[in-house]
Amino acid sequence: MHEAAIARGILDAVLAAPAVAGRRITRVNVVAGALAGIVGESLDLFWAELCRGTPAEGSEVRLSIAYAILSCRSCGVKSEHRPGRTVELACAVCGGPLRLEGGRELYVESMEVEDADPGQKSGPGAQ
């Protein structure tokens, strides 16, 4: 459910970027950590509704997942924790205790906008 607030935050971030200046946004690239709990399909629904009437109308959000890292506190071996996977209780190599790090990323990395001249691309008003 918190994807509604996440979609709002993404839209605020891209519309505040000075480079937008009325140009149509076609794609927004977002990095989400494995522990951020973002459901892509749910985000898409809120995104489509929220963007109506803005330069981001019709755009897509592309999520890149940043894995959390499980580090063994005994032998130092690291492994990736991906969304939806069961958290391991002990190191697969030595059985030592693990530490979970990272995975809380949630930021707009970049966006793709159409060219400033609508006559050269399929921007607003172009044929």
Next chain:
Amino acid sequence: MLIPVRKAVLAHNDAEAAENARLFESRRVRVVNVMASPGAGKTSLILAVARALPEGLRPLVIEGDVASSIDTEKVAAAGIPVHQINTDGDCHLDAGSVRRAFEALPAVSGPGLLFIENIGNLICPAEFDLGEDLRLVIASVPEGDDKPRKYPAIFALADVVILNKTDLLGHVEFDRAAFEAGIRAVNDRAPIFDVTCRGTTSGIGALVSWLVTEPRPERPDSPAMGT
């Protein structure tokens, strides 16, 4: 054309949370964000802790619920200043709503301990900083010992974990060692307090001592930006 943005999605909430933290400190109010699933015992724990606070430390409560003022009525009946937030569907509290609720509470003279009872949910509240000093996550015995492994994000950010309804240990299936192992897999620093807060209480005194003395932990500058 690709344009770099590099901005936290919840930057607006994070800024409001930082303002909240400054406001709370200026009013000498220590703030605990209480998070748990529905029915884990958030309100009961708040009431049990409030009853056991040392002389001179005033309890305050902000209640967060999708609907109703049921919990607020319980807290008010105990003589504790309380303000209700109804989110009308939203699954979490945010820093702005907490700021407005705090301003609606009566000003207290002297130090206070404010409990923010978040929406009953083990997923969404984990993403929204409220400006709190301490993040308290409750699990209760009837929920089962696997909750830290099923909802790792919220247990990973906890400063303290409470195992509530421990009077039911032995009556329902619950492996205490497995529960602790699940927490340690995602969080190697939060202490775990076993409590019962209805009827004959247990474990509340030790929790109160920790809550009133534990310094606000150092937090990463911006976990949302990966730093």
